[in-house]
Amino acid sequence: MKEILCSIATRGRYDTTLPLALASIINQTKLPDHIIIFDDNDEDKRIDLREKEVYRNLLLMIELKGITWQVIFGERKGPQYNHQIANTFGYKWVLRVDDDTILEPNVLQTLYNKATTEENVGAVGGCIITPWWNFSVEERNKSSNKIEDIYSTPNKQWFPIIDTEEVDHLHCSFLYRAGVCDYNLQLSPKGFREETLFTYEFIKRGYKNFIIPCKTWHLKASEGGIRGVNDEEMYIYDEEIFRKNIDCGKLCVLNNGIGDHLVFESILPELINKYKKLTLAVCYPDVFEDYNIPLISIADAEKITNIDRYNIYKFMADRNWKNSLQEAYKTLYL
């Protein structure tokens, strides 16, 4: 079996970050055997890379280093489709690289060493640093890659990684064992949370995921990108699929008055009993200060879900509700 495939899915970044990503792969201390560039640009915007001087040089350098390469034109169905092709291409390991990332030269070597010296590794990734992001130490300290923390804490890979650590899921660019798990092809073309679903699948199948000290820069280019489809409906649709597939606990959203919070609090013991993990998005955190439950702001909840679905008044109005507010909360959440 061939050893390492590197896959890059790209859209709208021919003239910005894609050459940087390719250059960083060429400069790895350990090289992949093959590179596939999944070109997800619209048909009328596609180019033959070899016609551009920068790519002519880069592709020649790739060949001179003994790496084979190919371009596959994608169908704009989302990154998960391209990654699934790479996943089933017949290689043992796949290094997935975003088209706006720059890998430090030791990334593949470091990830590969871990993947091949530890038993049952599913996926392994390093830190993914966006140069202009400025996180606080406090946020770094509470960061987590446990699946149940996904709504309440920042991703550990967004910060420098000091020690190797076992995690539930990985983000952005990482090395994974190919052909074991499948990408979720039900997701929309936006492919929101596709890598979380994919890497957590390894855990469900008894493999281990790791984060390890090595650095990839994530430029988060403002234009283009494989998830460039800007459609709120797709985001909500993907979030629904994510929640159905992953037991990340129950999210309750209280975008309402303090009285509504207090009535909700009355069903909290039952909720705690029922769900091993709860996250509350609230306007009045004081109401829940006696509980050891992660609280997030409504603004944060809006980033991860359509909070309208949790509007208790809409819920009651839609059902011509005649019973108590407490019963409405029970029906919505229990």
Add this chain to the structure above:
Amino acid sequence: MKIIIHPFSRKLRNGKLNPKVYPHWISLVKLLKGYDHAIVQVGEEGEEHLVDDFRTLSLKELKRLILEYDTFICVDSFLQHLAWRLSKSGIVLFGQSDPKIFGHEENINLYSDEKYFRQYQFQTWEECEYIKEAFVTPEEILKCINNNNNNNNNNNNDIC
């Protein structure tokens, strides 16, 4: 009796009077004072002071006060829910909202007539006109207070 009053609901975004606010507070407070009840008003800065003892409290402080006092009189506001969580009952002055949905049966829920209940109970209060007649009179409230002295645990207390 030691009574907490919470006379006002939140201000509306359109500047109109919130239809949940009881229209006869001044008369009611006058009547209560005639019976030597000790009254403390809780609310937010900027609200009209109906008694000398006006307090703006944190949630924690308010919980302590509710436990310390005998009962409360409030509009359909968060105070009824907080007291309910603390197993303290009182009188809630409803107007156009249905106490079966927004009240607690442990309280005495007073309203004038079901005919004033809003057809759409879940629309915003900004969409709703103020109806003074939707509320009971101060005398009816006083009667309940005096009858209900030391009788805080009755069920099915909706009264109109």
